[in-house]
Amino acid sequence: MREELALHGGMKTAKQPFPPWPQFAERTLSDVLEPLRTGKVASWSGTRGAEFEERWAAWSGAPHAVACSSGTAALHMALVALGIQPGDEVLVPSHTFISSSLAVLHAGAVPVFCDVSDDQTLDPGCLERHATSRSKALIAVHLYGIVCDMDKILQVARRRGLSVVEDCAQCAGGEHHGRKAGMLGDVGCFSFSQGKHVSTGGEGGMVVTALPEVASACRSLRDYGREHEGSGPAAHVRVGFNYRLTEMQSVIGLNELARLDSWNLPRRLGFAKIYDHAFSQLYGIRCLPFTAPDRRNAYWKYPLQLDLEKLACDPREIREAVVAEGIPDAGSCWPESYEEPVFAGRETVRCPNAEAVRRRTLVLALPPTWEKSHVETCVAAVRKVLHAYRR
Numbered sequence: 001m002r003e004e005l006a007l008h009g010g011m012k013t014a015k016q017p018f019p020p021w022p023q024f025a026e027r028t029l030s031d032v033l034e035p036l037r038t039g040k041v042a043s044w045s046g047t048r049g050a051e052f053e054e055r056w057a058a059w060s061g062a063p064h065a066v067a068c069s070s071g072t073a074a075l076h077m078a079l080v081a082l083g084i085q086p087g088d089e090v091l092v093p094s095h096t097f098i099s100s101s102l103a104v105l106h107a108g109a110v111p112v113f114c115d116v117s118d119d120q121t122l123d124p125g126c127l128e129r130h131a132t133s134r135s136k137a138l139i140a141v142h143l144y145g146i147v148c149d150m151d152k153i154l155q156v157a158r159r160r161g162l163s164v165v166e167d168c169a170q171c172a173g174g175e176h177h178g179r180k181a182g183m184l185g186d187v188g189c190f191s192f193s194q195g196k197h198v199s200t201g202g203e204g205g206m207v208v209t210a211l212p213e214v215a216s217a218c219r220s221l222r223d224y225g226r227e228h229e230g231s232g233p234a235a236h237v238r239v240g241f242n243y244r245l246t247e248m249q250s251v252i253g254l255n256e257l258a259r260l261d262s263w264n265l266p267r268r269l270g271f272a273k274i275y276d277h278a279f280s281q282l283y284g285i286r287c288l289p290f291t292a293p294d295r296r297n298a299y300w301k302y303p304l305q306l307d308l309e310k311l312a313c314d315p316r317e318i319r320e321a322v323v324a325e326g327i328p329d330a331g332s333c334w335p336e337s338y339e340e341p342v343f344a345g346r347e348t349v350r351c352p353n354a355e356a357v358r359r360r361t362l363v364l365a366l367p368p369t370w371e372k373s374h375v376e377t378c379v380a381a382v383r384k385v386l387h388a389y390r391r
Ligand SMILES: Cc1ncc(COP(=O)(O)O)c(C=O)c1O
Pocket: 069, 070, 071, 072, 073, 096, 097, 099, 100, 141, 167, 169, 170, 190, 191, 192, 193, 203, 204, 205
């Protein structure tokens, strides 16, 4: 018996609303007032910015962390600090949010789009094929929390002499052979925008690195190109930006970081196990989000890949049907970056595997504010929808 879908007038699976994400730590509601009371609201006047950097560095296992205003700013600074020049080529997946390649354009360089493997992350073989003598860096994007195949990516990078930037905007807490994502290449870049693992109240970012010269260049770049913090008014040595984080944002970040390992990540990993168990044998599922002991997924989202040959409808209809069941829309996949109007007229290659993976992916949420029952409701809705459309 096929139950009538809510999309077609049937009863919704979800009877209650779902808790939203982000929800800030309770103490933040009072802590955030401290800089406002003292008037020390900028990182150069207060102490919370430096404290946030120190704690983030310790958490990531990084000798240096530089806070900044967004993930895009972090990527931009990383590329400039690594010495990427106008005209250089940077290898980057198209299968990601557009910021990964916009940062390349901000640096004046040329993004060369590479395809992804079935696990949604950069295909090392494609990197090798697209690298030329003009290629200077690659950006490994740990999409949805899935850690890239860094062993193979680093091999290509070494062979080709490429700098490696990790885009960890969606992967705070992913691990590769026990090391944190962000510390696997030369520079790791995090985003703290609304909805990420850690949000600093809407916007924010962080660069981590073991390279002191890169850290020092990033500190300068985020601060109008000042030679070093504390240098006098006429000490601007490069074309810098204002990419600074405020003290209020750092306070929020500190409190979110304090519960990242004790609450946020364990809940995400626990919810992912429930999804994995429910979907591993389900008709209409092609594969679960990739994770392995040596590539630990940080589960920002849960991108489930459907077996479209077994389903009698367009994948868009499946997404609509799941949302109509009362399930929060976890955001559909972004278009391939080269399909965005900003890239119109530029010479680019297509990435067929990325397009196929995107078409068959259904994204589910698993924020730490949910309870097991919310995850189970999502499972029930997906089961109902896939059953309704089975061939
Ligand atoms: C993969 C990826 N890279 C970079 C960014 C940019 O981060 P921000 O929005 O903080 O600039 C995002 C943001 O959503 C992202 O998802």
